[in-house]
Amino acid sequence: MKKAGILNRRLSGALAELGHGDGVLVCDAGMPIPDGPRVVDLAFRAGVPSFAEVLDGLLAELVVEGATAATEVREANPGAATLLDGHFPGLALVSHEELKELTTGARLVVRTGEARPYANVLLRCGVFF
Numbered sequence: 812m813k814k815a816g817i818l819n820r821r822l823s824g825a826l827a828e829l830g831h832g833d834g835v836l837v838c839d840a841g842m843p844i845p846d847g848p849r850v851v852d853l854a855f856r857a858g859v860p861s862f863a864e865v866l867d868g869l870l871a872e873l874v875v876e877g878a879t880a881a882t883e884v885r886e887a888n889p890g891a892a893t894l895l896d897g898h899f900p901g902l903a904l905v906s907h908e909e910l911k912e913l914t915t916g917a918r919l920v921v922r923t924g925e926a927r928p929y930a931n932v933l934l935r936c937g938v939f940f
Contacts, residue, residue: 817868822851825919826872834917835873835934837866839925848917854924862925863894866932869921870898876937881907884929891930899932 817823829835838844839862840854853860878899883906884892895902905913913933914920923930 816872819851819853822853822921825849825851826869829873829918829936831936831938833919833936834913835869835936836914836917836920837862837869837932837934838914838920838922839927839930840922841926841928842914842922842931843911844920844922845911845915847915848920850920850922852922854922856924857926859924862891862923862927862930865921865923866894866898869934873934874937874939875899875934877901877903877935879903879905879910879913879933879935881905881910881929881931883907884931887928888930891927895932 817826840857844850853865880895880902882904907929910931910933917933
């Protein structure tokens with residue numbers, strides 16, 4: 812049994828299968844999830860687990876070379892925008908509609924219980940060497 816890091820076996824296994832360039836969408840409870848990507852749904856109740864908690868846990872285990880979020884996050888959810896800017900100085904912004912389109916190419920979707928709008932980010936996996 813693992814004693815640290817991500818304990819959810821489905822999520823831990825899915826992370827181990829990722830490679831350089833793979834996309835991982837971390838999303839709020841309301842984000843539409845397309846057919847195709849593997850989905851690990853962590854949502855339990857509104858707000859649980861939060862977008863910030865899940866993102867921090869994922870970033871402790873993943874190498875990320877880029878991130879994309881919706882432009883709308885700046886106005887609609889300043890807290891999430893500040894969080895994303897703190898983690899990703901080169902954060903790319905696209906329309907929410909374009910982010911949904913990009914999600915179809917993701918390898919993994921991690922759904923949180925976040926109940927604030929536009930708390931979504933598409934991560935691009937890097938390599939540790």
